[in-house]
Amino acid sequence: MSAQHVLEFEGVVKRYTDADEVVRAVDGVTLAVGAGEVCALYGPSGSGKTTLLLLAAALLTPDQGVVRFAGADLARLQASQLVAYQRRDVGFVYQSAHLMRGVPAVENAAMKLLADGVSLREARARSCEWLERVGLAQRLEYPPERLSGGERQRVAIARALVNEPRLILADEPTGNLDTRRGIDILRMLAGLARERAAAVLLVTHDPQAVAVADRVHGLRDGRLVRGHEAAQIRPSAVSTARTHETG
Secondary structure (H helix, E strand, O other): OOOOEEEEEEEEEEEEEEOOEEEEEEEEEEEEEEOOOEEEEEOOOOOOHHHHHHHHOOOOOOOEEEEEEOOEEHHHOOHHHHHHHHHHHEEEEOOOOOOOOOOOHHHHHOHHHHHOOOOHHHHHHHHHHHHHHOOOOOOOOOOHHHOOHHHHHHHHHHHHHOOOOOEEEEEOOOOOOOHHHHHHHHHHHHHHHHHHOOEEEEEOOOHHHHHOOOEEEEEEOOEEEOHHHHHHHOOHHHOOOOOOOOO
């Protein structure tokens, strides 16, 4: 795989044990995402999409195969290197917001910066900029309890991007957003990829994602699928999407 790739999966397998059955949540996936590229994954629930993101974030380790960031095998990083990777290089948008109750939006968005030793003043200033970008300039001091579900999701997106990561992992980033906000967020992610040479891997059911993605893949039973089979598991609105089946 090219040195230009930010994220690489090579023959990756991840198994879970469910009662007496061993399930391959990810089954032999080989995929690369380059700098400035948006790669979207569509697939039914249970197809392994979230597991793939957790492997990319080094929150899980593969049972077989290799996951690399900028050429480095994540499984071989020391604990301090993993912490630095997760705080500085990765922006993870989770399916649920996971915000701290009673804490203002601006400080929720600043959590990674604060954990990395950035001063409160600087962390708040940087998170303010991102909250403004996601349309929450009037909600900076609101705790999660005073925000709608969509607003909480936008705080979580700001939190994921505040460290200006080289790798953005997004798990249903538009799931709690209305159509207009959803496409705005997708366009912002794509713009960040191009502007900052970041790699974006997003898993979604949102047909709008194809409008910003450079590549679209299907995932079923832990395996990447292509061609006609891949088209069958995407939302109907993306059946005519451009798909480049490299990687």
